[in-house]
Amino acid sequence: MTPMLRxxxxxxxxxxLLIVSGMSFYESRNLKEPVVVSDGVTKVVRLSTYFSPLQGTANDCNIYILEGKEPGATLCILGGTHPEEPAGRLATWLFAENAVMSKGRLIVVLSANRSGSTVTRVGGAYPPDFTIPTSWGGQTFRLGDRWSNPLDQWPDPEVYIHYPSFQxxxxxxxxxxxxxxPGRPNGTLTEKTTYAFMEMIRKEKVDIVIDLHEAxxxxxxxxxxxxxxxxxxxxVIASMxxxxxxxxxxxxxxxxxxxxGLSHxxxxxxxxxxxxLFEAPEPFLDATRGRTTREQLLTGQDDFVVKAGKHGLLFEKIDEKGWPIDVRVGRHTSAVLQVxxxxxxxxxxxxxxxxNVPRYAEVIARGTxxxxxxxxEARQDRLFHE
Ligand SMILES: [Zn+2]
Known part of the structure; x- marks a missing residue:
């Protein structure tokens, strides 16, 4: 082969390679995730309602508000702070699509860091999405990452000085x-996002905020x-x-x-x-995991993590049954309901x-x-996208 031909x-x-990977990145960044809101959802607004500079950015997410039939306290659930912890997001889906408040008010956020849900770990060989099986064929979600997408916020500084603690x-x-x-109005996109949530929490007089995670x-x-x-x-009472x-x-x-800098x-x-802040176990995140696949994400089964456990390296039990997604989602729905x-x-x-929101045993028995x-099958005015 001549040098030119080579x-x-x-x-x-x-x-x-550029075209194929570019198409895959574009698809996963723009994959629409449907939300068919429950009859209990009385209003859907955007986060920019509380802080207008977020308008037109990747992080202007939907805020689902469920006004109870009778008055009471206001609780806010944040899903998708770290989108690569899917049980947290899925649990908020179950609230947005099923919950009916008979007393008090519920505010549900499915994509707290929406930008972070549009990218996966650079160099991490993550799958771009995953599908939860349903009787009507399954619903696909973006996998996402722990951090905002560099396309939306770049470059990173040499040192991050947290505001206002200067840590x-x-x-x-x-x-x-x-x-x-708590963010700041003139900060980075991620700081503006938390600032907008703080404005929402103050304006809506939220009594409790629960941030859903996996570890x-x-x-x-x-x-x-x-x-x-x-x-x-x-x-203490809820955990007991x-x-x-x-x-x-x-x-x-x-x-x-x-x-x-932490929500709690x-x-x-x-x-x-x-x-x-609630944490559920997610073997997918363990550095010693085997192949980083959609299957591993959902079954939570991994021989390498089991082996790490046999060497006493883990802070949670695991066996060959793993930590299936339904167990993790059910932990979150039950914990919110218990609070x-x-x-x-x-x-x-x-x-x-x-x-109307299933607890732990029911989510495991019937599946997320x-x-x-x-x-x-949804009425158009009840269908939203994340
Ligand atoms: Zn997390």
Whole structure:
């Protein structure tokens, strides 16, 4: 082969690779995720309603508001702070598509860092999406990443100085929604996003904010509620009730006072709301996992992570049954519902009563997909996209 021919062959191969991967990136960034809202959803607004500079950005997400038939407290659930932790997002889907509040108000966010849901881990060989099976054929979701998409916020600084604590954090965490609370109006896209949520929390007089996450088994903060000191009692009671009544272990720990940028710390410090964060186990995130596949994401089964457990390297149990997605989603729905009932017992004059959302045992028995509604059968005014 002449040098010229070789150059042409390599150029064409490179161009083909560019086109094929470019199409895949474009598709995953623009994949529309349907939400067929429950009859309990009384209003859908955009995050920019509370802070207009977000308008037209990737992070101007939908806010689903469920006004109860009777008044009470206001609870906000944040899904998709870290989109690559899908049980958190899926749990918010189950609330948006099924919940009916008989007392109090619920605000549901499915894509707290929408930008982060439009990209996957660079160099991580992540699948671009995953599908939850349903009786009507399945619903596909963007997998997403832990950080905002560099296409929306770039470049990263050498050092990230958190505002307003001036604590020095890892540079990449300037795109991590859960290191950018409480945000600032003239900051980066991620800081503007948390600032907009703070405005929403203050204007809507939110009493409790719950941020839904998943964690690798090699991380000590797992299967737990992390609570701001204002939510200490509520978290203790909820974790006891869940462990006693529903048979899954749920711990409780305090939000460290000197660790800044996290929702469980800053929302509680900068608003009247109690802030809580829930963690469920996700073997997909473990560094010692085997192949990073859609199947592994959903079954939570991984021989390598099991092996790490045999060497005492994990903070949560795992066996060959793994941590299936339905178990993780069910932990989240039950934990949110339990916080509502524990709160209502403590403050009967400001109740939170939510009907029609499946708890842990029911999600496992019937599968997450049983509670997703078919967009093809939805009335147009009840169909939204994330
Ligand atoms: Zn997380």
């Amino acid at each position: 150059k042409i062959v390599f150029s064409v191969a490179g161009l083909l 020095e954090l890892a540079y990449v965490d300037i795109r991590n929604l859960n290191r950018c609370w 690798e088994l090699q991380y000590p903060v797992i299967s737990t509620i992390v609570a701001h000191e204002k939510g200490q009692e509520l978290a 009730m869940l462990t006693d009544m529903e048979g899954f272990k749920m711990g409780m720990e305090f939000s460290p006072k000197n660790l800044h 710390r800053e929302i509680g410090d900068h608003s009247d709301a109690i802030s809580l 509502m009932s524990s709160w209502t017992e403590a403050y009967p004059d400001k109740p939170l009563v939510c009907d 997909g049983a509670f997703l509604r078919a967009p093809a």
